[in-house]
Amino acid sequence: METILQELLAAMQQDEPIPFDAIPSIDLYMDQVTTYLDSLLSSNLRSQEDKVFTKTMINNYTKDGLLPSPVKKKYTRCHLMLLIMIFKLKQTLSISDIGQLLSPVIQNPDLLPSFYEQFCQIEQMQKQEFLSRTQQEFTEVQNLLAESQATEALRLYAMALAAQAASQKRLAEKILDQLQAESQK
Template sequence: MNNMEHFIDNMHLDSQLTLEDIPDLNLYMDQVIQLFENKFAASKRNDDEKVLTKTMINNYAKGKLFFPVKNKKYSREHLMLISMIYQMKGALSINDVKQTLEKLNENITDKAFNLQDFYDCYLKLDRDNVDQFSKAVHQHSDAVHEKVKHLDDDDKKYLEQLLMVAVMTNMSNYYRRAAEKMVDAIGKEEKGHQK
């Protein structure tokens, strides 16, 4: 594929809700939605796509994906958790996200866990992941180009794109399946502690 840097830049992989983006005061739901819409608008696939809606937030609350809100206001901790949910739900089921975050939510409410330090680690790892992803996409692109260049076909560009889609979906599936296995391990450990 031509101009891989432009392709990767247009994905806006650096869109992330940073600690500096999160206000020190609690927000109402409409303010939360606006904050996320402003932060992640560039990463949407199209203009009709919604980053976050009232229904999504209500479903997360009803599903106990984050600890209860007070006076209909969302704290900094809620925003950090919603940001993680936003990222995880693209690959995991809502039940898997809930199971993954369940103990973290308990630690926040029961043990006064410092979510800010944890979230900062998450953001740093995400920046590293963007770099690794960019390198991997370039490697995949080079490999696909090598495989296709000997084909006698007028539609090599399409064939390259097709193979890149296949390679990226395969990689995505590998990572999703690995994450699901880890979620299952978290579930088994939690059940073991409850006995």
């Protein structure tokens, strides 16, 4: 069971944040955007049938104000940075929470490159901390079980991770609610 976890962690280690310089500076059409982002982010999907983005999703993000409108049907580097962050954040936050979180850079695109770089640094830091902490936590779960129950360790650890993710998501939502309340004063 520990080998399975090691393989999963090694695969996660390979996923690196997409640096600002790796994002094309040329404007792209919708099909190019979906193809490009699919090539970068598909390793984060649970199954091969899932899509990183569809045209409809991107159009809805524009209608919802998460993305500025394309310029002559072309999407800029700023659009791509926002879409990458939306993809990462929508795993745990609602679209309205993401809109609130990204609103300062949506309203002032000049802030976006530095905000995106900070997002990537935080993502990398959190991933490294998670990977180093995971092995220790899994060992603790294994120690709770008798030898005959070792096969249940992964199942129990998955439940522990889900509970932790739920707590972290709830805290993020409470922080966003507090920020929203302060901005309305």
